Amino acid sequence: MIELYTWTTPNGEKPVIMLEEIGLPYEMALVDISTGIQKQAAFLEINPNGRIPAISDDGERVFESGAILIHLAEKTGKLLPKDGRERMEALSWTFFQVGGTGPMIGQLHHFRNAPEKIPYALKRYEDESRRLLGVLESRLQRNDWLSGGDYSIADIMNFSWARSGLDAVDGHATFPMLAKWVERIGERDAVKRALAKLKAAKADL
Structure with a gap:
């Protein structure tokens, strides 16, 4: 168990x-x-x-x-595919989240809620969050799922942080394919x- x-x-x-x-x-x-x-x-x-x-x-x-x-x-x-390009893509997008959207969007929330507002930090983390959401948007303009094949751990890894990031930067209109992807995942049983x-x-x- x-x-x-x-x-x-x-x-x-x-x-x-x-x-x-x-x-x-x-x-x-x-x-x-x-x-x-x-x-x-x-x-x-x-x-x-x-x-x-x-x-x-x-x-x-x-x-x-x-x-x-x-x-x-x-x-x-x-x-997670056992081998081939889709496995490498799934793993790459998994670690894209680990090193990218998670830390950056997390820091954006942290500094927005901090007792001391630091303009440099707020701008840095909002700009970087937007950039990373744009990377996901570009990928999803050409693929239904991040691996380029079927739904995988890469989509699960990125889902919650992408949803949080879209809300944080009011990005649903700016990143429409990403917003639709988040909605599709959210509809899964x-x-x-x-x-x-x-x-x-x-x-x-």
Whole structure:
């Protein structure tokens, strides 16, 4: 049985969506990161970096969302091609999110909500968020899914941050193909189940 430790953030949504898509049984424990519990010794045994998400799969820990999705894809043979160009594209767009949209859009939200408003930081992270959303827009003008083939872990990885980024920069009109892609993913049954489970679990805390 997979034990999932997560929260209702863009990074936290990814493994829930993945698990719903591939149909593996799992137990979900919400880790309220506003309390700092993820920095305590018990959780550091699961993720030494003290962040969500993380999983325990038959006693073996996996942390970082990209690593989790790759592990689950390889475990089941689903949502990641075994070889060829589409696999390389899926992995490339997976790590595009890890090193790009996640950090930049995350910092944009951070500085917008900071008690001290720093114009340079706000401009830098909004400009970079827009640039990265534009990269996704360009890709999706020529492809239905990021791998260039079927729906894959690359789409799951980028979905929540793209949705957050579009809202943050009011970019639905500027990036129409990206907005349509976000809408299509949001209409998938597995995605609806995942987001509903997270919402219900948080409401029960």
